[in-house]
Amino acid sequence: MSSKPSISFWEKEVFLKDIDLIIIGSGIVGLTAAIEFNKLHPTKKIVILERGSFPSGASSKNAGFACFGSLTELASDIKIMGENDVYDLVEQRWRGLSVLKGLVGTEPIEYQNLGGYELFTNHDQNSYHSALNLMPKANAELKTIIGKDTFQKADNRINSFKFKGIEHIIFNQYEAQINTGKMISRLITLARESGIEIINGVTVNHIEDLNTSVEIDTTLGNIKCLQCLIATNGFTKNLLPEIEVEPARAQVLITSPIPNLPFRGTFHYNDGYYYFRNVGNRVLFGGGRNLDLVNETTTEMVLSDLIQNKLEELLNEVILPSSAFEIEQRWSGIMGVSGSKKTISRSLSENVSCAVRLGGMGVAIGSLIGRDAARSIKY
Ligand SMILES: Cc1cc2nc3c(=O)[nH]c(=O)nc-3n(C[C@H](O)[C@H](O)[C@H](O)COP(=O)(O)OP(=O)(O)OC[C@H]3O[C@@H](n4cnc5c(N)ncnc54)[C@H](O)[C@@H]3O)c2cc1C
Known part of the structure; x- marks a missing residue:
């Protein structure tokens, strides 16, 4: 017997099948990228996988400067x-x-x-x-x-x-200053209103680009998609040890x-x-x-x-x-x-890219980096 959670036929059909883009991480970068990708490709199915109950890195925890x-x-x-x-x-x-x-x-x-x-x-x-x-x-x-x-x-x-x-x-x-909680809540609302699925409580363990698709090993089992964007910021080394x-x-x-x-x-x-x-x-x-x-x-x-x-x-x-x-x-x-304050936003293979290393200024640059990462995804 597998120790993975059992997925129903309905869950698989509705949430986990025929996904065009999976974004890993529902922080400011992941959410903004999803919203922008949806604007550019309104018929594509976008799913965000987030390990926490809330975005659980920095975007709902910061000081709001x-x-x-x-x-x-x-x-x-x-x-x-x-x-x-x-x-x-x-x-x-x-x-x-x-x-x-x-x-x-x-x-x-x-x-x-x-x-x-x-x-x-x-x-x-x-x-x-x-x-x-x-x-x-x-x-x-x-x-x-x-x-x-x-x-x-x-x-x-x-x-x-x-x-x-x-x-x-x-x-x-x-x-200036913002209410960080309201910012992230607003981004989640905008994403959901656009039909983007956000699945919380799912940790991604490994990503494999198979050239015609991407296979993502998660705590929910293997999920396939056509394109994948990694927006995991401070946790990126768990998935991409070579990234600085x-x-x-x-x-x-x-x-x-x-x-x-x-x-x-x-x-x-x-x-x-x-x-x-x-x-x-x-x-x-x-x-x-x-x-x-x-x-x-x-x-x-x-x-x-x-x-x-x-x-x-x-x-x-x-x-x-x-x-x-x-x-x-x-x-x-x-x-x-890292030593450099520049973000890393680039393609890693045919169908996988990343937008990470936001430093201490993600409120300011997060939306721009997310938006531009979505624009660079090939379709
Ligand atoms: C206490 C604090 C104060 C700050 N104050 C400010 C400030 O005042 N002004 C400012 O501009 N910036 C501030 N920052 C920085 C800013 O919050 C970040 O730069 C920004 O939120 C980064 O956004 P992100 O989307 O890249 O990453 P995150 O918000 O960290 O999102 C990454 C998401 O990926 C998820 N994730 C990671 N690994 C996996 C996995 N394997 N599977 C599934 N999900 C995964 C995480 O749970 C997380 O939700 C602060 C940060 C902190 C921690």
């Missing part, structure tokens, strides 16, 4: 990637955000352009000066992509935010509502290693991977005391030094990263 790069991040990326690649990436993120807004709308996902702030303590003097040095050039470059004077000094806001130990602030007037994507766990927490919360917007702290934002009058706070990079290079979606204690300490001492609050919930998600 609709961001495209802080000045310290740009300065550090320029050293590694060079100016051209970095500003190309900023442009890609900005275009990605407009693809996302075009697809799901702004109101349904509570898109709010509250601006983004980068915070500097007196220990961050070097980063502050390199950010200031870069500001005129970055503003000039971004003017052609986004608009006028993206970045500006904002030390005059330090007192009103009531942080402790912050010496300088740089403001990005175009950074490492899992990167990111941990966050959210507070209880805080009466008279003194700030709104998205915030980057300590060279971007920490990030926080208001969610209504709560604070969502995450980061600290740099404290334990080895153990955070994992697909295990659990929490660590080291990082959670540090988040709590910074919340008490720097971010909310004069407010009473409780921590209401903590969670983690898995990103897909």
